[in-house]
Amino acid sequence: MPDPMLNEEERMLQNLVRDFADREMAPRAREVDEKEEFDQQNWQGMARLGITGISIAPQYGGSGGGYRQLAIAAEEIARGDAAASTGLIAHLSLGTTTIYRFGNEEQKQRFIPSLASGRGVAAWALTEPGGGSDAAALQTSAVQRDGTWFLNGSKMFITNADVAESMVVFATQDREQGYKGISAFVVPRGAPGMQVNPMHGKMGMRASSTSEVVFQDTPVPAENLLGEEGRGFRYAMEVLDSSRITIAAQCVGIGQAALEEAVRYAQQRESFGRPIAQHQAIQFMLADMAAAVHAARTTTMQAATLKDEGRPFINEASIAKLIASEMCVNVTSQAVQVHGGYGYFKDAPVERLFRDARVTTIYEGTSQVQRLLIARQTLAQYPV
Ligand SMILES: Cc1cc2nc3c(=O)[nH]c(=O)nc-3n(C[C@H](O)[C@H](O)[C@H](O)COP(=O)(O)OP(=O)(O)OC[C@H]3O[C@@H](n4cnc5c(N)ncnc54)[C@H](O)[C@@H]3O)c2cc1C
CATH class of the missing domain: 1.20.140.10 (Butyryl-CoA Dehydrogenase, subunit A, domain 3)
Structure with missing residues (x-):
């Protein structure tokens, strides 16, 4: 039954995503659950429909929708295959959105078109082995030397980390300052000293990938700092x-x-x-x-x-x-x-x-x- 609270355009979006999820995702949901890895076929399908950048402006390669459109798409994808929606949300409403909202124009032009189109995947790394709820107590450090930032520490339970082209990472310049010491950085795939260790054995959402990420003197160029120093939290x-x-x-x-x-x-x-x-x-x-x-x-x-x-x-x-x-x-x-x-x-x-x-x-x-x-x-x- 059509949802009376949606307008015509939103109903068309809902039908489009539902049809895709019914045809291409739901029939494979059990198989991809058993494989326990990020599913490229589902990802490519979402990219073809423009869902991987649905809430991003067209000038950065997105579809120009808002949170209503994103919510409609996330519901329909989750109805077909919940794990695919976990990957989508980590990519779009966490990783890509942080760059979109707080990056400067050059950073947005550099990172977002690839992510919004789905050619690349984003990850977002806040949680650490020592805790997720108390994120202000994070321990991963960022130290600047000769114009380059160096990250040391580890992140836990990071969705999409093993396939990510760009990972938004939160790290502290000064633990004494608590949340005021935290800044946000974009770390590219394959950065030196970054090790991604996939974690297996999840109870559910098994076709989303989850990893531990370790940084050992990982250099991050100064131009990859997002927004202002100390405002990352x-x-x-x-x-x-x-x-x-x-x-x-x-x-x-x-x-x-x-x-x-x-x-x-x-x-x-x-x-x-x-x-x-x-x-x-x-x-x-x-x-x-x-x-x-x-x-x-x-x-x-x-x-x-x-x-x-x-x-x-x-x-x-x-x-x-x-x-x-x-x-x-x-x-x-x-x-x-x-x-x-x-x-x-x-x-x-x-x-x-x-x-x-x-x-x-x-x-x-x-x-x-x-x-x-x-x-x-x-x-x-x-x-x-
Ligand atoms: C499949 C999966 C994917 C994830 N993907 C990401 C990701 O992409 N990026 C990322 O950064 N993180 C990710 N996370 C981490 C997730 O956000 C954290 O697991 C979550 O925030 C909880 O943190 P924690 O596991 O350290 O639990 P803790 O913070 O140690 O909490 C343990 C328990 O104590 C309770 N608790 C803690 N503090 C309080 C308090 N003050 N009052 C009352 N109760 C409290 C909690 O509610 C919980 O029940 C993912 C986790 C999972 C399982």
């Missing part, structure tokens, strides 16, 4: 604020896929002489799932609309990420329940959706971190 937080909208959209896509699988199965499977969809207990489960997906989608699109209109959106983005990620963990679990024993085996797509969903309450700010942010805003809204 603020850039990272601003980019995360808006990227949460795309993670929320990803969760809606996973929830929608689980709901569709559950509805289909409930109409085919029989118990006590009738399809299980005729048992009220199953109907109530499907109703709860449909209502939760709908509420998460509405909240996500509201945050995207506020962002596109230049209105305050940060609290709404955190609320959308919290609601949508917890929805997606619950809805995929309910979808497994509707499938009974068959839902526990790999032949059922809900088995993969259940595993893929789990990370969404962890990355780009855990549910606990979202609650901290929402609580801060809520307390400020109602001062005594």
Whole structure:
């Protein structure tokens, strides 16, 4: 059923991406999950549709959309193959967006056209082995010698790192200064002293690649410093604020896929002489799932609309990420329940959706971190 909240152009985009995801991604989702690596075929397909630069202006090789378009595309890609949407989000709403928002004109011309067109992939490296939630405590150092920066330290759980053409890396010039000592750099593929160690054994999102990245005296030219020295932490937080909208959209896509699988199965499977969809207990489960997906989608699109209109959106983005990620963990679990024993085996797509969903309450700010942010805003809204 067409979504009444989308305009004609947005509906065309939704149909285009859904058709691609149904034809080319969903049928291969199980196979790429088992391979456990970045899938080039999915990537090339997204690049052909212009999705790899959907929120980037045409003058830098993008499609010129906003966060509503990005959210629509992220939901449909996630509905077809959640892991592909993880790669897309790390590339576009984290890596490429940081350069797009905070790079100077020369940097944007140098890096973005290749990334937006999908010829190159971006990665974004903030988290370290010592912690992700407390990002201001990062330890990777940046020291300037003779006009060149040298990075030392390591990053953990970095999506796309093994295939990235450009990686945005956050490092500190002075740990004593806390978040004020952090700057952002673009590190090109194959930089000397940079070692990318792919990490295997993820529970879900297995067709997205995740790596540890180690820097040993890695030289970064002065012209690859993004924005101003000492403002990198603020850039990272601003980019995360808006990227949460795309993670929320990803969760809606996973929830929608689980709901569709559950509805289909409930109409085919029989118990006590009738399809299980005729048992009220199953109907109530499907109703709860449909209502939760709908509420998460509405909240996500509201945050995207506020962002596109230049209105305050940060609290709404955190609320959308919290609601949508917890929805997606619950809805995929309910979808497994509707499938009974068959839902526990790999032949059922809900088995993969259940595993893929789990990370969404962890990355780009855990549910606990979202609650901290929402609580801060809520307390400020109602001062005594
Ligand atoms: C598949 C995957 C892909 C990822 N991709 C990227 C990427 O591309 N780039 C990148 O930079 N990072 C990436 N990450 C890292 C991710 O963002 C972090 O895992 C996340 O921020 C949590 O950090 P942590 O794992 O160090 O957990 P910790 O920060 O150690 O947290 C552990 C637990 O303590 C809780 N906690 C921490 N502090 C508080 C507090 N103050 N109050 C209450 N509870 C608290 C957390 O909510 C969590 O439950 C990825 C992670 C995964 C799993």
